[in-house]
Amino acid sequence: xxREILIIVIKKFIHQFASPKTYFYQVNRLxxxxxxxxxxxxxxxxxxxxxxxxxxxxxxHSYRIIYFHVPASFVAxxxxxxxxxxxxxxxxxxxxxxxxxxxxxAPIGAMVTFIALVSGSIWGIPTWGTWWEWDAxxxxxxxxxxxxxxxxxxxxxxxxFDKADKLLAYLAIIGFIQIPIIKKSxxxxxxxxxxxxxxxxxxxxxxxxxxxxxxxxxxxxxxxVACLVILSSKVQIYxxxxxxxxxxxxV
Amino acid sequence: MKLLLPYTNxxxxxxxxxxxxxxxxxxxxxxxxxxxxxxxxxxxxxxDAFYPVLFISILLVMMLATEDIFLEDYEDGSLxxxxxxxxxxxxxxxxxxxxxxxxxxxxxSLLGAFFNIGANNDLNSSLMLLPALGISTxxxxxxxxxxxxxxxxxxxxxxxxxxxxxTLPILVILGKLTSAIIFNINYFEFLILLFGIxxxxxxxxxxxxxxxxxxxxx
Amino acid sequence: xxxxxxxxxxxxxxxxxxxxxxxxxxxxxxxGEALHIKGSNGSGKTTLIRILCGITPATKGEILKKDDLVxxxxxxxxxxxxxxSIRDNISLLGLSKNEDLKTLLTSLNLQNKLDVIIANxxxxxxxxxxxxxxxxxxxxxxxxxxxxxxxxxxxxxLLCKFLESRLNNGAGLIYTSHISAGIASxxxxxx
Numbered sequence: 147x148x149r150e151i152l153i154i155v156i157k158k159f160i161h162q163f164a165s166p167k168t169y170f171y172q173v174n175r176l177x178x179x180x181x182x183x184x185x186x187x188x189x190x191x192x193x194x195x196x197x198x199x200x201x202x203x204x205x206x207h208s209y210r211i212i213y214f215h216v217p218a219s220f221v222a223x224x225x226x227x228x229x230x231x232x233x234x235x236x237x238x239x240x241x242x243x244x245x246x247x248x249x250x251x252a253p254i255g256a257m258v259t260f261i262a263l264v265s266g267s268i269w270g271i272p273t274w275g276t277w278w279e280w281d282a283x284x285x286x287x288x289x290x291x292x293x294x295x296x297x298x299x300x301x302x303x304x305x306x307f308d309k310a311d312k313l314l315a316y317l318a319i320i321g322f323i324q325i326p327i328i329k330k331s332x333x334x335x336x337x338x339x340x341x342x343x344x345x346x347x348x349x350x351x352x353x354x355x356x357x358x359x360x361x362x363x364x365x366x367x368x369x370x371v372a373c374l375v376i377l378s379s380k381v382q383i384y385x386x387x388x389x390x391x392x393x394x395x396x397v
Numbered sequence: 398m399k400l401l402l403p404y405t406n407x408x409x410x411x412x413x414x415x416x417x418x419x420x421x422x423x424x425x426x427x428x429x430x431x432x433x434x435x436x437x438x439x440x441x442x443x444x445d446a447f448y449p450v451l452f453i454s455i456l457l458v459m460m461l462a463t464e465d466i467f468l469e470d471y472e473d474g475s476l477x478x479x480x481x482x483x484x485x486x487x488x489x490x491x492x493x494x495x496x497x498x499x500x501x502x503x504x505x506s507l508l509g510a511f512f513n514i515g516a517n518n519d520l521n522s523s524l525m526l527l528p529a530l531g532i533s534t535x536x537x538x539x540x541x542x543x544x545x546x547x548x549x550x551x552x553x554x555x556x557x558x559x560x561x562x563x564t565l566p567i568l569v570i571l572g573k574l575t576s577a578i579i580f581n582i583n584y585f586e587f588l589i590l591l592f593g594i595x596x597x598x599x600x601x602x603x604x605x606x607x608x609x610x611x612x613x614x615x
Numbered sequence: 616x617x618x619x620x621x622x623x624x625x626x627x628x629x630x631x632x633x634x635x636x637x638x639x640x641x642x643x644x645x646x647g648e649a650l651h652i653k654g655s656n657g658s659g660k661t662t663l664i665r666i667l668c669g670i671t672p673a674t675k676g677e678i679l680k681k682d683d684l685v686x687x688x689x690x691x692x693x694x695x696x697x698x699x700s701i702r703d704n705i706s707l708l709g710l711s712k713n714e715d716l717k718t719l720l721t722s723l724n725l726q727n728k729l730d731v732i733i734a735n736x737x738x739x740x741x742x743x744x745x746x747x748x749x750x751x752x753x754x755x756x757x758x759x760x761x762x763x764x765x766x767x768x769x770x771x772x773l774l775c776k777f778l779e780s781r782l783n784n785g786a787g788l789i790y791t792s793h794i795s796a797g798i799a800s801x802x803x804x805x806x
Binding site: 305306307308386387389390 | 631632633634
């Protein structure tokens with residue numbers, strides 16, 4: 147008896163949470179908080195990192211682009227992981243909202259990957275003497291960028307949205323293999339890229355005075371990008387649910 | 398014998414549709430024969446450039462071979478019939494890919510190893526190259542079929558562009574393999590790696606492709 | 616509850632991109648019955664048949680089938696390989712050994728054309744070859760989407776006679792047709 151009640155409660159919860167309408171209103175309430183807090187954290191981290199940390203022994207001042215490059219790179223990969231998980235949720239439980247979310251992450255992910263590539267190139271000029279090199283990590287990040295573009299173009303080429311959602315989901319899940327490839331590529335192939343400075347087990351090889359602003363900038367950047375994803379998902383909901391009465395009332 | 402029936406059916410279909418089968422092989426021969434001609438014009442060493450040209454032309458030819466691989470069956474209604482008749486669609490996809498590999502991938506691997514003898518005058522490296530080519534043609538075929546199935550109704554260009562990024566890691570492995578062959582180190586490890594990748598995707602991808610095709614039929 | 620239905624549809628609805636195509640569509644089909652689905656162009660008749668086949672999932676509603684229901688379907692596409700001959704297509708479908716094949720080919724006027732490539736046949740002739748599969752089947756339920764288009768009157772009568780005899784043997788039939796079929800059937804409109 148208790149089991150049946152529990153199942154009904156869980157189903158109702160998932161059903162409610164998975165409704166685009168609920169998501170929309172919850173997210174609207176959350177958004178200003180997220181925006182201002184992340185903006186504050188990120189700006190604080192940037193100012194700290196740019197002005198108040200010491201010069202690097204080898205690279206001088208040019209290493210400071212790390213505060214743009216590393217958060218962008220990290221967020222680009224995390225966004226793909228989020229998209230893949232969202233796609234899996236959509237395929238298994240048929241939650242439409244997950245499909246909207248996956249579709250809205252794709253362009254943001256493309257943009258963030260582009261920032262990572264460009265900031266990496268800018269960093270490369272003083273450090274390695276070249277702005278491009280076909281080493282493992284750069285190439286696999288470029289592949290990530292192309293995959294984001296491929297996902298967007300795949301979804302846009304279908305008029306039937308249900309079909310487009312499912313195909314996007316399949317491609318996102320299969321393409322997930324490249325995330326571990328990116329992470330491990332630096333370990334497997336010797337390249338210009340330095341090995342990961344922050345691993346789970348070892349002591350970080352980067353000086354603490356630079357580490358803290360780095361962490362803060364990662365968190366702040368992630369928050370800002372999450373705001374962008376929220377905006378993008380709201381647009382998706384407007385487009386896809388435009389015939390529903392609550393959207394018409396809202397707009 | 399009854400079990401072999403779907404294989405022979407698909408083989409019959411492919412044989413009769415000769416342009417789909419001989420075409421890629423001829424294009425491969427054309428590229429590999431044309432390449433030494435361009436080497437005359439530049440000053441690079443023939444054997445240096447051989448392996449990259451070989452792998453890229455295999456990539457290109459596999460891409461061509463999978464153009465419209467599912468489109469024909471989609472358009473004339475055979476896919477719907479298959480879906481209704483309770484037969485396993487993923488098994489059919491597996492058979493189709495296997496037959497294509499048998500008729501296109503295997504000859505190309507043999508030809509590639511043969512051209513290697515001509516370019517590098519080395520029988521041993523050709524023998525080492527052959528299984529690697531056989532496995533990688535199968536992997537490319539599977540990946541491009543996956544891309545083709547995604548853009549089944551919208552033309553094959555989109556699909557191949559989408560899956561091209563996924564093939565790049567395989568090309569990297571092939572590159573490492575060539576240095577392994579040339580210097581005769583670690584060869585078996587790379588071969589096992591390729592074989593491992595193939596063994597994972599050879600059964601998983603037909604299932605995924607069949608799901609994607611079902612989505613298209615809706 | 617014992618019920619002799621072959622297939623039953625309850626409140627089927629279908630939407631494309633949140634736009635409703637049809638809704639609240641229900642029927643019951645028993646053995647030996649024929650159902651003629653009517654509707655204007657674009658009203659969803661083909662989609663409905665595809666939903667009943669299981670190709671397209673319905674947005675709402677359910678379909679109940681008899682256990683182990685075997686059905687054959689012929690839609691707008693012929694499921695023939697256009698670059699192969701009639702003979703090859705028949706062997707691909709696994710129908711070469713069928714004992715009724717020869718007489719059927721003669722009555723369809725195809726017995727002299729067995730080695731002709733499908734692409735070189737006329738539209739009506741291709742339709743006749745596609746119908747071979749239906750004629751030679753022995754299923755419980757036959758689903759046909761515009762089967763009479765392109766058939767000459769001899770073949771039209773042949774198809775009607777075949778369908779009536781199958782109905783008398785306890786099969787079920789669901790079809791759409793603009794052309795009047797001449798088969799006793801229930802009519803239902805999808806509009």
